[in-house]
Amino acid sequence: MAGRRVLVTGVSSxxxxxxxxxxxxxxxIEHVIGLDERPPRERxxxxxxxxxxxxxxxxxxxxxxxxxDTVIHNKIVRRPGPRLSARAAHEINVIGTLELLAxxxxxxxxxxxxxxxxxxxxxxEPDAPQFFSEELARLYPxxxxxxxxxxxxxxLFDAFARRNRDVICTMLRYQPAIGPSLNTQITQYxxxxxxxxxxxxxxxxxxxxxxxxxxxxxxxxxNPVRGAVNVAGPGTIGLSRLVRxxxxxxxxxPAVLFDTATATARRFGGARVSPDLRRLLRYGxxxxxxxxxxEVGFRPRFxxxxxxxxxxxxxxxxxxxxxxxxxxxxx
Amino acid sequence: xxxxxxxxxxxxxxxxxRPAVAFLRGLRGGLARGVSPFEALAGAGVALPGxxxxxxxxxxxxxxxxxxxxxxxxxxxxxxxxxxxxxxxYERWWRVRAIGVPNVPAHGRALLVANHAGVLPWDATxxxxxxxxxxxxxxxxxxxxxxxxxxxxxxxxxxxxLGGVVASPxxxxxxxxxxxxxxxxxxxxxxxxxxxxxxxRLQRFGRGGFVEIALRTGAPIVPVAVVGSEExxxxxxxxxxxxxxxxxxxxxxxxxxxxxxxxxxxPLPSRWQIEFGEPIExxxxxxxxxxxxxxxxxxxxxxxxxxxxxxxxxxxxxGSPFV
Numbered sequence: 001m002a003g004r005r006v007l008v009t010g011v012s013s014x015x016x017x018x019x020x021x022x023x024x025x026x027x028x029i030e031h032v033i034g035l036d037e038r039p040p041r042e043r044x045x046x047x048x049x050x051x052x053x054x055x056x057x058x059x060x061x062x063x064x065x066x067x068x069d070t071v072i073h074n075k076i077v078r079r080p081g082p083r084l085s086a087r088a089a090h091e092i093n094v095i096g097t098l099e100l101l102a103x104x105x106x107x108x109x110x111x112x113x114x115x116x117x118x119x120x121x122x123x124x125e126p127d128a129p130q131f132f133s134e135e136l137a138r139l140y141p142x143x144x145x146x147x148x149x150x151x152x153x154x155x156l157f158d159a160f161a162r163r164n165r166d167v168i169c170t171m172l173r174y175q176p177a178i179g180p181s182l183n184t185q186i187t188q189y190x191x192x193x194x195x196x197x198x199x200x201x202x203x204x205x206x207x208x209x210x211x212x213x214x215x216x217x218x219x220x221x222x223n224p225v226r227g228a229v230n231v232a233g234p235g236t237i238g239l240s241r242l243v244r245x246x247x248x249x250x251x252x253x254p255a256v257l258f259d260t261a262t263a264t265a266r267r268f269g270g271a272r273v274s275p276d277l278r279r280l281l282r283y284g285x286x287x288x289x290x291x292x293x294x295e296v297g298f299r300p301r302f303x304x305x306x307x308x309x310x311x312x313x314x315x316x317x318x319x320x321x322x323x324x325x326x327x328x329x330x331x
Numbered sequence: 332x333x334x335x336x337x338x339x340x341x342x343x344x345x346x347x348x349r350p351a352v353a354f355l356r357g358l359r360g361g362l363a364r365g366v367s368p369f370e371a372l373a374g375a376g377v378a379l380p381g382x383x384x385x386x387x388x389x390x391x392x393x394x395x396x397x398x399x400x401x402x403x404x405x406x407x408x409x410x411x412x413x414x415x416x417x418x419x420x421y422e423r424w425w426r427v428r429a430i431g432v433p434n435v436p437a438h439g440r441a442l443l444v445a446n447h448a449g450v451l452p453w454d455a456t457x458x459x460x461x462x463x464x465x466x467x468x469x470x471x472x473x474x475x476x477x478x479x480x481x482x483x484x485x486x487x488x489x490x491x492x493l494g495g496v497v498a499s500p501x502x503x504x505x506x507x508x509x510x511x512x513x514x515x516x517x518x519x520x521x522x523x524x525x526x527x528x529x530x531x532r533l534q535r536f537g538r539g540g541f542v543e544i545a546l547r548t549g550a551p552i553v554p555v556a557v558v559g560s561e562e563x564x565x566x567x568x569x570x571x572x573x574x575x576x577x578x579x580x581x582x583x584x585x586x587x588x589x590x591x592x593x594x595x596x597x598p599l600p601s602r603w604q605i606e607f608g609e610p611i612e613x614x615x616x617x618x619x620x621x622x623x624x625x626x627x628x629x630x631x632x633x634x635x636x637x638x639x640x641x642x643x644x645x646x647x648x649x650g651s652p653f654v
Contacts, residue, residue, distance in 0.1 A: 126487070127478030129501035130403055136501070200484020202491070204404045235402045244396025283481070286402065288505075 003030040005109075006221065007068045009054055009100065010075030011047070012036040014181055015116070018214045019072060020047045023221070033066055035059075036075070054096040063107035070221055073100055073115040076153070078176075079146070079185050079274050086145050093149040094156075101160045104167070112168045112224045115157060116217060119173040119230060119287050121150045124203070124279040133288040134173070134228040144275040154228075161226065168224040172216060175232035175287060176280075178307050179210025180314030185277055187311070190246045192268050196261040197239055199252040203284025204236035209307035212300040219298035229296055230287035233304040239281060245308050246315075255282075403473070403506075406492040410471070413493070414463070420453075421460045424600050425559055428649075429461040431607040435553055437468035440507040441610065442545045443514040444634050445555035446533055446642060447522030451486075452476055453598060454560040456493065458514055461605050473506050474514040475499075500544055507548040514555070515541045517631075526569075530561035531646055533639050539631035542613075546621040549614035552630070554637045558645035559603030562652045564588070601652050604645045608637055 006023050010016045011034030024032045024046040033048045034040070040049070052058045054075050063071075075096055077089040097115070104110045122132040123140045142151045154171060161169040176186050186207065189195065208216075208231055216231040243250045253261040262273040273281075292298055302310060392398060393408065400406045421427045435441065445458060452474070459472040475498040481487045496502045498519070506513045516522060521534040545552050566583045574582035588595025611634065613620075620626055 126481040127497050127499065129499050129505075130496050131501070131505060133501070198484075200486075200488065202488040204400075204402075204491070236400070236404065238400055238404060238406070241396045241398070241400065244394065 004028060004070055005031045005033075005066060005068050006070045006072060007033045007035060007063070007066070008072045008074060009035045009096075010073075011044070011049065012038050012040040013074065015177070015210065015213055016074045017041070017044060018210075019074065019217050020044055022214060022218055026218075028222070031066075033068065055091070055099045057099065059100060059103035060106055063103055064109055067109050068107065069109055070112045070114070071100070071104055071110055072217060072221065073097065073113065074217075076116060076118070078118060078120075079272075079276075090145065090149055094152045097153045097156055101156055105160065105164065110167060112170070112221070113160075114170045114172060114217060114220045114224070115153070117153060117171050117173050117228075118146075118150050119175045119232065119285065120144075120147055120276050121154060121173065122285055122287070123147060124276075124283040124285045126283050128283070128285065130204075131286050131288040132230070134230060134291055137228065143279070146274065146276050168226055170220045170224055170226070171228040172220055173228055173230045173287065174213065174216075175206045175208050175230075175285075177210055177213045178207045178311050179213075180311060182210050185272075185274065189273065189277065190243065190248060192265050193248060194251045194265070195243050195246075195248045196253045196258065196265055197243065197250045198258060198282045199254045201282050202238050202240045203280070203282060204286055205239055205242055205280070205284055205304070206232045206236045206286040207304050207307050208232045208300065209302035209310060212302055212307075215301070216292065216296070216298050219296050223297055225291070225295045229291045230289055231292060232287050232289060233300050233302050233307045234289055235303040235305055236284070236286045237305050237308055239284070242308060245312055247312065400492075403494070403496060404491040405471070405473070405494045407471075409492040410494065414460075417456050417460045418464070421457060421464065424598075425457065425603040427457060427461060427559070427603040427605060429465050429605045429607070431609075432461060432465040433467060434607040434609055435462055435466060435512065436551060436610065437466070437470070438510075440510045440548060440550040441512050441553055442503075442507065442541065442550045443472065443512065443553045443555050443607075444541055444638070445514060445516055445557055446560075446638055447516035447518045448525070448530070448557070449560040449563045449598065451564070451596070451598075452480065452490070452495070453563060454557045455495070455514055455516070457560075457603065458555060458557065458605060459494070462512070470512055472512050472514050475503060475516070477520055500540055503541075503544045504548055507544065507550045513550075517541050525566070527565045527567065531558070531642050533635055533642070536631050536635045539627040542627045542630045542634070543621040545613045546616055546627070546630075547618050549618065551610040551612050551614070552634055553610045554608035554634050554641070556606045556608070556638050556641040556645055557603070558605070558642060558649055559601045559652070562601035563598035565599070599653070602649055602654070604649050606641045606645055608641060
């Protein structure tokens, strides 16, 4: 498929920009359009930037006019931030996807859609399978607001895929990303010197390196497969080990005090812990990568522990060891 | 035989003190040179005898998070560290007698099916210890644990690091496909929660799910009969409302729990016998046989009666449960 024309939504986020940049450098891709409500931090060369809201209705007209054949949907908010309420996040996630899919339905040129979704749909459960494979998405009720958003996005997407058999629809289910350039809930959670962790629990955490997060989407563009595909770095890391590798000290807190502790930590530079992250920190989650490696043909370069190491190296923060050393007298 | 004990008292003290003094001197020297205290500790550790040096190195690298876990969360360093404790329980506390350990395949996938008793999963750890100690080619055992263990603080950590995973067919199939040795307890909560009067009477083996798993993966089934685990926490009564309150499947009253508080968690020193039976081969049926309900129930019943027989034989052979 030479001369493909690709639209990337949410292009101003770090991963969106990186995806658009890599696509623009790809000889197989003829044209890249980036869509977002605000321009990217630095201008992306050879990417046509369109400043528009995904819910604005301009898409229905733009897609056929620009002859877009592949849509990468990256405009999914993973956590309500300080300036973004849960309600606004829901608007962007669900209504945005709805509008985008409606526009794609009317544009005959669209042949493939890739959504950068979330493995959050599996939840974090004490009795969960140690590795979720793609068909196990609905084993548990969707407990948090974000999970319900992702569930709705997947429902919309499945319905679209059923109605439009000629469009190849790929749902990438991402584990939380980590990397030197990223500022995510996980990196913020690990920012303070004392990191609150749930007392008596040490779950398996699985992450994806930013490099592989971009790579997986590109692989799905080049080798589109139908349905859901998990994206993560192979392997897992225990929460306590993650905290130690980050050079932080864990502060184990009983479940009932956990909210208070994270609120206090927030005042000292810690992150806001969403209900999803709270459950993740208690029960953990890992996914099966058979579809990603065999059907999409993408082998992540960083395993989960390697991704953490790379982030720690680049961050160059104080290690616990040196911090203790500074406390000793006579130095 | 000339050990420190044969030497005059002063000299023996000196042999003990010398490394300690050298260690402290090295530590002070390291700190004076301005290296970090952990590096200084590691440097000074050279003066210590081999064992202590190894332990110090291990402790430092654990504090820095420099240790390996596999993707299931099994932590070999942790398992090695608690092995002496389990060995002590095995040898001195329960005086385990293991029979037929070589029946456990030395390589490749296999499913150990055992009876379950005793509230906390001690029986799983003793099966694993028996294989590590007495098998000609020792290997680690992964075991399937009820979900409530993963909802309990601390217990969830210990179980995961020792190689426990949640009892779910997805986990069992995946572990067997990775050619691991997997132990299952088909009695489940019915087994560990049974009353004193029902001891050594096997409960229903679920719906034969473990046979389906074995057939699907072609793993041989090794029946295991554990005698002794029934006596470690003799359950006199069960307080249902309290169980519901903490989310456990039962709240047992034993002679020591909760009367002695946390001490009640210490199991009674019964005498154990673990018998590993002949492996039952399943590969020849083919993976599609997993859907054959009749075959599944037949095999399940066969395994169950084999375990029940060797349980009764074992109880008889063992004689008195405690001395």
